[in-house]
Amino acid sequence: MKNLFLIMLLFIIASCSVADDKEVEFRRVIGGISESIYIYEDKGKQGLVDSSGNVILKAQFDFIEDWQEYGLILVDSGGRSYEGDAVGHEFNKYGLIDAKGRVLFRPQFDDVKISDNSALVLKDSLYGFVDNKGNWLVGPKYQFAAPFYKGTAIVKQHDKFYLINKQQEPISTIPFDSIWEFKNDVAVIEKGEKYGFINYKGEIIAPYNYRGIGDFNWYHGLIMKEDEKWYVVDTTGAVVIEQRFDKVSVDSEQGEIFAEGIVEGKPVRVKLKN
Numbered sequence: 001m002k003n004l005f006l007i008m009l010l011f012i013i014a015s016c017s018v019a020d021d022k023e024v025e026f027r028r029v030i031g032g033i034s035e036s037i038y039i040y041e042d043k044g045k046q047g048l049v050d051s052s053g054n055v056i057l058k059a060q061f062d063f064i065e066d067w068q069e070y071g072l073i074l075v076d077s078g079g080r081s082y083e084g085d086a087v088g089h090e091f092n093k094y095g096l097i098d099a100k101g102r103v104l105f106r107p108q109f110d111d112v113k114i115s116d117n118s119a120l121v122l123k124d125s126l127y128g129f130v131d132n133k134g135n136w137l138v139g140p141k142y143q144f145a146a147p148f149y150k151g152t153a154i155v156k157q158h159d160k161f162y163l164i165n166k167q168q169e170p171i172s173t174i175p176f177d178s179i180w181e182f183k184n185d186v187a188v189i190e191k192g193e194k195y196g197f198i199n200y201k202g203e204i205i206a207p208y209n210y211r212g213i214g215d216f217n218w219y220h221g222l223i224m225k226e227d228e229k230w231y232v233v234d235t236t237g238a239v240v241i242e243q244r245f246d247k248v249s250v251d252s253e254q255g256e257i258f259a260e261g262i263v264e265g266k267p268v269r270v271k272l273k274n
Contacts, residue, residue, distance in 0.1 A: 028066040030073065030099060037099050039064045048101050056101035063089050064097070069114040071132040073097050077107040094121070096130070104134035115147035118166065129153065129166070137166050149182035152200040163202050172202035184216035186235050197221065197237055206237035218257045220250045220272055232259045232272065241270050 030037040036051035047059035065074040078092035095107035111122040117132050127145035129137040144156035152163055152171055160175035178190035182200055189196045194208035214222030221233050229244035248261030257272040
């Protein structure tokens with residue numbers, strides 16, 4: 001009985017640390033950070049408290065996402081949450097806060113993608129970038145952009161694609177007709193019906209020599225040469241095995257990487273270097 005009374009007393013004390021209101025409710029813990037930060041709800045609005053119940057962000061948003069990336073947490077005002085069989089939230093406008101309770105940007109963005117200690121934001125149909133301290137890196141100005149990857153972003157301006165760094169400086173002065181997002185340090189570039197590769201440093205590692213190309217997985221990609229055969233390459237553009245495949249994929253199994261496909265009608269599986 002004493003233990004039960006003590007638990008109830010601690011709960012009352014913790015609740016009073018937030019507010020003396022019956023509508024206050026502890027909700028969800030923020031994931032992805034070492035300290036314990038909780039989302040609480042008060043009169044239909046959400047805020048943040050620490051593990052002692054101390055308010056670090058007064059309840060003011062309709063929704064706070066229970067996860068953080070690179071110190072950034074998404075918030076919303078005016079959206080709609082779903083409960084029951086399908087649980088989720090439909091954002092109206094995206095904002096950004098941090099785990100210390102600082103409001104970096106009030107809800108104003110139409111979309112946000114967080115990566116590389118920054119966020120790609122969409123506002124009034126134009127793309128820009130902000131950092132995880134609440135500063136603008138690049139104001140909304142681009143027709144299209146992809147999130148920063150190891151300090152490099154893909155942006156589209158005047159119907160051409162370019163690579164820039166976080167200081168808005170060009171990493172490559174070459175305009176591209178089309179470029180895929182970076183993966184495994186490499187992006188696919190396209191011109192007409194020919195493909196090549198570029199790395200995040202702006203170095204073209206394979207020019208427009210290929211009739212077909214496949215996405216990189218486990219730092220290995222696929223290219224089709226003029227002989228209409230598929231070859232496996234690494235992130236330098238070098239062919240890493242001698243097999244010429246009719247079709248092929250790169251897969252991983254128990255920590256080992258394999259190229260698996262068909263050569264002259266027969267199934268072939270080749271182990272690749274990790």
